[in-house]
Each structure stands twice: as C-alpha cells, then as structure tokens.
Amino acid sequence: MEQTFDIIVVGGGPAGATAAYKLGQNGVRVLLLDKATSFPREKPCGGGLSARLLDRFPYVREFLANGEVPVNPVSRVHLESPDGTRVTYQQGEPILYLIRRWEFDAALFRRAESVCTVRTGVTVRKCTVLPGHVELESTDGEIFTAPMIIGADSANSVIARHTGLRSEAAHKEYAVDMMEETSYDRLQVADREAIYLFLTLTQTFGYGYIFPKTDRLNLGFGCKLDWYLTALRGKGKEHHAEWVETLKQKGDVTGKTDRSCYKAFPIPVSGPLERTYTDRVLLAGDAGGFVNAFTAEGIYYAMTSGSIAADIALRSIRSGRYDKRQLAAYQSAWQRETGADLAHSVEIQHRLFNGSGRMDSLVRNAANDPELLRLIIGYSMGAARYEELRAHMVRSTVPAWVWGKVKSAVGLGR
Ligand SMILES: Cc1cc2nc3c(=O)[nH]c(=O)nc-3n(C[C@H](O)[C@H](O)[C@H](O)COP(=O)(O)OP(=O)(O)OC[C@H]3O[C@@H](n4cnc5c(N)ncnc54)[C@H](O)[C@@H]3O)c2cc1C
Structure with missing residues (x-):
C-alpha cells in the first residue's frame, strides 16, 4: 500500500536530518530522501564545529561525549597573514571541535531515521509545485508527492533552482x-x-x-x-x-x-538567498545559502535553519495552510536568529578579501594587541559578536586622547 506523507525533506545532511528529526518527533509523517546509497557517506568538509553549535544542539555534545562521533577539541589557532606574519592564539576552553562528517552526519541521520521514513539512493532531479501538492521526480523516474517539502539538498540544490529561488547564474x-x-x-x-x-x-x-x-x-x-x-x-x-x-x-x-x-x-558564500520560501517549499542549509561568507562555517547555520524550517512547517501542517504568505514566517524567524550575523559575514568578506593590505594590517595589529586577537578568533569561531570586534577596531585606530573625549561626550566610563 502506498504511504502518505505530510512532508518530504530532500537531503539528509545536517540541515535535512535536523528538520526531519524535529518534525518526526512531533508526530509528523516525514519522508527523508537522500541520493547517497547509504549512511555513513562522504562529505568534503573541514568538520569544524563551533561551541555555539553545541550550545544550540545539546544532543551533539552527547554524541561527542559518548564517543559516537570521535572529536579532537582544539584550543589553539595559528593565524598567518598574506605577508607571512604569524600569530598564535590560545585559550583555556576549546575553540573548535574537529569531527569527520562521515561519522557526524551518520549520527544525525540515524537520529532522524528513528522517527521518520527514509529512502537512500534517491536522487531528486525535478521538483514541480502544483496547486494541491509538490511533485518530486527521481532520476529513476519514481514520483513522490506531499503537501509541502523542505529542500536541504546542498549547494547545487535542485529544489532551489526548480522553484526559481536560486538563479542559474551563480x-x-x-x-x-x-x-x-x-x-x-x-x-x-x-x-x-x-x-x-x-x-x-x-x-x-x-x-x-x-x-x-x-x-x-x-x-x-x-x-x-x-x-x-x-x-x-x-x-x-x-x-x-x-x-x-x-x-x-x-x-x-x-x-x-x-x-x-x-x-x-x-x-x-554570498549570504542567504533573497527569498528562502515559496508556496509549499522551504529551503534550509546550503540550499538556501546559509553559510558564513567570511569563515565558510555552514554546519551551525544548516542545523539552525533546518530546525527553524521544521517549526514553521509544523505550523503549516497543523493549519493546512501552505501558501507563501503563511511560509513567509520562515524568513522572519531565521532573520531574527542569524540574519544580522550572516549579513555581517558578507560585509566582512567584501572588506577583508578585497586585497591583502587590510588582512596584513589586521594580523600585524593583532600580534601586538591580545584583545584584538581574541576578538578576531572569537568572531571567526562564532564566540564573539561582530559589534564587539568592530568597536575594538575603531577604538584602537582612534588616538587615546580623542577616544577619551568621545567617551566623556557620550558619558561612557564615568
Ligand atoms: C571543503 C569544505 C570545508 C568546509 N568546512 C566547514 C567547517 O569546517 N565547518 C563548517 O561548519 N562548515 C564547513 N563547510 C560548510 C558545510 O560543509 C556545509 O555548509 C554543510 O554541509 C551544509 O549542510 P547541508 O545539510 O545544507 O548540506 P550537505 O551537508 O551537503 O547535505 C546535503 C545532502 O543532500 C543530499 N542531496 C544533494 N542533492 C540531492 C538530490 N538531488 N536528491 C537527493 N539528495 C540530494 C546529499 O547526498 C547530502 O547528503 C565546508 C564546506 C566545504 C565544501
């Protein structure tokens, strides 16, 4: 007998597995599709997890603690500028948790599999949004339908392109x-x-x-x-x-x-797509452009967008409303949590990667300014806010006597 699903999630990486797990756990009938023939599967990645990811998704901390996902926590960074200046930063707590995606993604996938139906070895080649449902066609000619879908099918997302959310000129x-x-x-x-x-x-x-x-x-x-x-x-x-x-x-x-x-x-690496939803469709992870444009950190944003997409999809499924006015709540929700952070990453990328001069002076200054170094590393690893880094950089370029006047004019430090 043919199974009926409330939602199909395309792609079982960190974005899709996070969304599928949350939906399945809430009693939604989920079909999770992935083109990999089985998990574990290879995924080229540095595998650096930021501490904020472990705070946002405490079960990941458990995977690392119980050995399900082997980890090398590092608390030191060697940073080298274009002119060869090298500085080393060290802190007490781990700065980054290094895992292999082979094990990490398999752990997330197994978790999703415990609460939803999964099909591996299915490559979605076509996505059509129809008046009453979404139709997906695989490269084997198999058809899958559901009232709505989440596209978490990575950087070359078929779902993003076929729904017109990402243009071909990428x-x-x-x-x-x-x-x-x-x-x-x-x-x-x-x-x-x-x-x-x-x-x-x-x-x-x-x-x-x-x-x-x-x-x-x-x-x-x-x-x-x-x-x-x-x-x-x-x-x-x-x-x-x-x-x-x-x-x-x-x-x-x-x-x-x-x-x-x-x-x-x-x-x-240009920040999230202008629109990450349309009728019956949400995009999460790389498919929606959720990557830090400065550091290329993507796992945290993939899981965060997957989790938010699940919340919004749950509301749609419960209300039976799948139109884009209903799904616009997704864009507002991820904007609230990660919007400013991702927008800053694009701004910094444009400033710093546009010639080596700025990089050189930043690293040279950091070599003589431990607080600047802490903030650069902290920001890059998701542990310090952009505003803190910017304020420190402005302060360190303004002569001390001018800074003193500015502080007294605005009433700081009294
Ligand atoms: C070399 C490299 C280094 C990186 N280093 C880091 C790092 O250190 N830290 C970090 O946070 N981020 C890093 N990133 C970014 C990070 O890998 C991605 O942002 C993250 O994997 C996005 O997760 P996702 O779930 O959106 O996509 P993916 O992890 O790519 O998962 C997508 C899934 O969809 C499936 N799929 C794709 N197309 C289809 C289809 N048509 N039909 C069915 N299934 C499909 C795939 O098989 C895959 O399982 C790096 C990226 C690269 C390329």
Missing part, C-alpha cells in the same frame, strides 16, 4: 573548497592540538587551513568559483599538491599528499 555566489582528509600514517602536522588558518590568498579571494582530526589530517584551500574556473581551469589537484608543498616548506606539514583523498566541493 558563479559570483560560490566558492570552491579543495581539500584532502588523509591518514596520519601518511601526512602529519607539527601541532595536532591547533588549527592553522592562512589568510594568504589575495587574488584567489580565499584562504587555506589545516584541521587535525582524531585519526586524519584535513587540509584545504578555498577560493572563489570564478578564480577556480578561470585561473585553475580544472587543475585543482595540481594546485592542491603545490599548496601542500608550501606547507611542507613552512615546516607545518610532513609526509606525502594522497591524491585519492582529494576532493573539491562548492560552498555558497
């Missing part, structure tokens, strides 16, 4: 991250207790990183898609090998790169 909106995740038997790093961030990439509009996991080393290099297509022209692997050589010359990495562990994957 080059300027994407970055590409080229990375390898290789066993320590082959590739080693000088400091396994730290992450390395290299803001070295002027024309490439990006940065490099080394993230040591529990049993593998993850190193990557992100750049704008435009540059990837025009300058690299398909030579991503060669570029990656050169990048690893540079890291070896610096003495940060030893051993051998493993070309079979190399992967490149797109990331949307």
Whole structure:
C-alpha cells in the first residue's frame, strides 16, 4: 500500500536530518530522501564545529561525549597573514571541535531515521509545485508527492533552482573548497592540538587551513568559483599538491599528499538567498545559502535553519495552510536568529578579501594587541559578536586622547 506523507525533506545532511528529526518527533509523517546509497557517506568538509553549535544542539555534545562521533577539541589557532606574519592564539576552553562528517552526519541521520521514513539512493532531479501538492521526480523516474517539502539538498540544490529561488547564474555566489582528509600514517602536522588558518590568498579571494582530526589530517584551500574556473581551469589537484608543498616548506606539514583523498566541493558564500520560501517549499542549509561568507562555517547555520524550517512547517501542517504568505514566517524567524550575523559575514568578506593590505594590517595589529586577537578568533569561531570586534577596531585606530573625549561626550566610563 502506498504511504502518505505530510512532508518530504530532500537531503539528509545536517540541515535535512535536523528538520526531519524535529518534525518526526512531533508526530509528523516525514519522508527523508537522500541520493547517497547509504549512511555513513562522504562529505568534503573541514568538520569544524563551533561551541555555539553545541550550545544550540545539546544532543551533539552527547554524541561527542559518548564517543559516537570521535572529536579532537582544539584550543589553539595559528593565524598567518598574506605577508607571512604569524600569530598564535590560545585559550583555556576549546575553540573548535574537529569531527569527520562521515561519522557526524551518520549520527544525525540515524537520529532522524528513528522517527521518520527514509529512502537512500534517491536522487531528486525535478521538483514541480502544483496547486494541491509538490511533485518530486527521481532520476529513476519514481514520483513522490506531499503537501509541502523542505529542500536541504546542498549547494547545487535542485529544489532551489526548480522553484526559481536560486538563479542559474551563480558563479559570483560560490566558492570552491579543495581539500584532502588523509591518514596520519601518511601526512602529519607539527601541532595536532591547533588549527592553522592562512589568510594568504589575495587574488584567489580565499584562504587555506589545516584541521587535525582524531585519526586524519584535513587540509584545504578555498577560493572563489570564478578564480577556480578561470585561473585553475580544472587543475585543482595540481594546485592542491603545490599548496601542500608550501606547507611542507613552512615546516607545518610532513609526509606525502594522497591524491585519492582529494576532493573539491562548492560552498555558497554570498549570504542567504533573497527569498528562502515559496508556496509549499522551504529551503534550509546550503540550499538556501546559509553559510558564513567570511569563515565558510555552514554546519551551525544548516542545523539552525533546518530546525527553524521544521517549526514553521509544523505550523503549516497543523493549519493546512501552505501558501507563501503563511511560509513567509520562515524568513522572519531565521532573520531574527542569524540574519544580522550572516549579513555581517558578507560585509566582512567584501572588506577583508578585497586585497591583502587590510588582512596584513589586521594580523600585524593583532600580534601586538591580545584583545584584538581574541576578538578576531572569537568572531571567526562564532564566540564573539561582530559589534564587539568592530568597536575594538575603531577604538584602537582612534588616538587615546580623542577616544577619551568621545567617551566623556557620550558619558561612557564615568
Ligand atoms: C571543503 C569544505 C570545508 C568546509 N568546512 C566547514 C567547517 O569546517 N565547518 C563548517 O561548519 N562548515 C564547513 N563547510 C560548510 C558545510 O560543509 C556545509 O555548509 C554543510 O554541509 C551544509 O549542510 P547541508 O545539510 O545544507 O548540506 P550537505 O551537508 O551537503 O547535505 C546535503 C545532502 O543532500 C543530499 N542531496 C544533494 N542533492 C540531492 C538530490 N538531488 N536528491 C537527493 N539528495 C540530494 C546529499 O547526498 C547530502 O547528503 C565546508 C564546506 C566545504 C565544501
């Protein structure tokens, strides 16, 4: 007998699995579709979880604590500017929790599977919004229908494109991250207790990183898609090998790169789409552009948008109203929680990645100003607010006597 579903979630990554779990837990009949033939599945990613993610989703803290998801918590950062200035920041608490998406996504998926119906090995190729329902067609010609859907099908989202929410001309909106995740038997790093961030990439509009996991080393290099297509022209692997050589010359990495562990994957880095909902459809995670445009942190925003999408979908299902006026509440809800944060990330990306000069002076200033360094790292890891960082930067560029006058004029520090 054919099963009936209240909602279909397309994509079982952090966004989709979070939404599906929340809906299933509330008694909604959910079908979760993913093109992966099974979970665990590979997902190219640095796998850095911010502390705020663990606060927002306490069950993730449990996954890490009970060993379901192996984790390397790091509390040190080596930060290098385009001119080679290096500063090291250290704090008592972990700054970032490094996991492998292989294990992390499987844990989230299993949780969703416990409360909803899942089908893996289903690639959605077409999405049509009809007057009474949404129709999805898979590459095998199978048809799935439901009154509404959540599109959580990643950066190349079919749902976002077929509903007209994302235009085809997306080059300027994407970055590409080229990375390898290789066993320590082959590739080693000088400091396994730290992450390395290299803001070295002027024309490439990006940065490099080394993230040591529990049993593998993850190193990557992100750049704008435009540059990837025009300058690299398909030579991503060669570029990656050169990048690893540079890291070896610096003495940060030893051993051998493993070309079979190399992967490149797109990331949307222009902030959320102008509209993330339409009749019967919500977009969550990368599909909706929910990625920090400065740091490329996406897991936190994927789970947050997935959770908010579930709340709004629940209301629609209970009221039987699926029109875009009803679903507009989704846009307002994510705006309240992450809107300002994501908008700031785009602003910072435009300012800092537009030439190396600003990066150089920022890192050089941070080398002599521990509070500035704390705020830069804190902001980058989601632990400090943009307003705090900006206020400190303004204050440190204004001569002390002017600052004293400003403070007394506005009544601060009395
Ligand atoms: C190399 C790299 C490094 C990164 N490093 C970090 C980091 O350190 N920290 C961080 O927070 N973020 C990082 N990000 C960003 C982060 O990976 C994404 O923002 C996050 O995975 C988004 O989650 P999601 O659920 O929206 O999409 P995904 O995790 O991509 O999941 C989407 C799911 O949808 C399925 N799917 C796709 N298309 C279809 C289809 N047509 N039909 C059916 N199923 C489909 C896929 O199989 C997949 O399981 C990085 C990204 C890259 C590329």
